[in-house]
Amino acid sequence: MAWRSALMIDPVASDDRREDFAGTLHPFDPDAPALRVGDLSAQRGDGIFESLGVVDGHVQEVGPxxxxxxxxxxxxxxxxxxxxxxxxAIAQVSADAGAGENVMKLTLSRGVEGQTVPTAWITLASAPDNVRSRTGGVRVVTLDRGHALDVPARAPWLQLGAKTLSYAVNMAAIREAKRRGADDAVFVSSDGFVLEAPTASVVLRTGDRVITPAPSVGILHGTTQISLFAFLAQRGFDTAYETVPLADLARADAAWLLSSVRLAAPVSAVDGEAKAVDRALTDEFNAYLLSPRD
Structure with a gap:
């Protein structure tokens, strides 16, 4: 990954009335040491983040x-x-983006252990080359996430639905998918319902109806998915959030993994069984997702 810039933020209270935050933003060399060894982002993965796509200098979906x-x-x-x-801070870092596709990552950590001040920073880097995923599609395997669909409501302390820095399980799932000869994974609840991919939302099309698993089941509510559903509604598609049985993933006319950087990657196989790719609609999705969106 080619780093372009980085910015450390002195977090201020959410009700701070100032409008000029220049004195709280500090550029630093992304290849140089920046965090204290006691920061809980590194010690325990105790923090949250967001990854934003940046296309030709325009940061996508900042508000969401x-x-x-x-x-x-x-x-x-x-x-x-x-x-x-x-x-x-986003506006300051985006000035270094230039042409092409980049990824901007916002990170908010609980800070150094034993202190009460959070740590916050933004990095900007060149985005991976996602052309093959967008055109050729991705082969997925389904993996048990280890909990039933009702667990998020019964155990909110699991923080399911938060975008935390604790991504070790997500990365392990992708490694397992590759061990099985696939490109990515789709998490399934222990009672047999589709949830999400390790770094993406899952979207299914059957006829003119497009659905995605409801975020109330403890999955991340995808900003790219929200934007795409608004686009699809304008195109005359019926969109919905539903409880999605695993069998629907194979039965659907087409399926995609959606994320802010990879955008729309069509699913070309599920658990070794080939799946048709809707090339025309995929191209339309990605043309829209690459256009400037606020």
Whole structure:
């Protein structure tokens, strides 16, 4: 990954009335040491993050990503981020983006162990080359997430639905998918319902109806999925959030993994069984997702 820039943020209270946050934003070399060894982001994965796509210098879906950052902070008992300060930081970092596709990552940590001040920073890097995934599709395997569909409501302390830094399980799932000859995974509840991919939302089309698993089951509410559903509604599609049995993933006319950086990657196989790719609609999805969106 080619780093472009990085910015450390001195977090201010969410009700701070100032409009100029320049004195709270500190550029630093992304290849140089920046965090204290006691920071809980590194010690325990205790923090939250957002990854935003940046296309030709335009940061995509800033508002929805900041709303989700605030939502994750509430779920994790972190101080509420001042969204105006984060917008100022995003604007400053985006000036280094240039042409092409980049990825901007916002991180809010609980801070150094034993202290009460959070740590916050933003990095900007060149995005991976996602052309093959968007055109050729991705082969997925289904993996048991180890809990039933009703667990998020019964055990909110699991912080399911928050975008936390604790991604070890997600990365292990992708490694397991590759061991099985696939490109990615789709998590399934222990009682047989589709949840999400380790780094993406799952979307299914049957006829003119497009559905995705409801975020109330403890999955991340995808900003790309929300934007795409608004686009599909304008196109005349019926969109819905539903409880999705695993069998529907194979039966659907087409399926995609959606994320802010990879965008729309069509699913070309499920557990070794080939699946038709809707090339025309995939191209339409990605043309829309690559256009400037606020």
């Amino acid at each position: 990503h900041l709303e989700r950052l605030a939502h994750s902070a509430r779920l994790c008992d972190l101080p509420a981020p001042h969204l105006g300060q984060w917008r100022a």
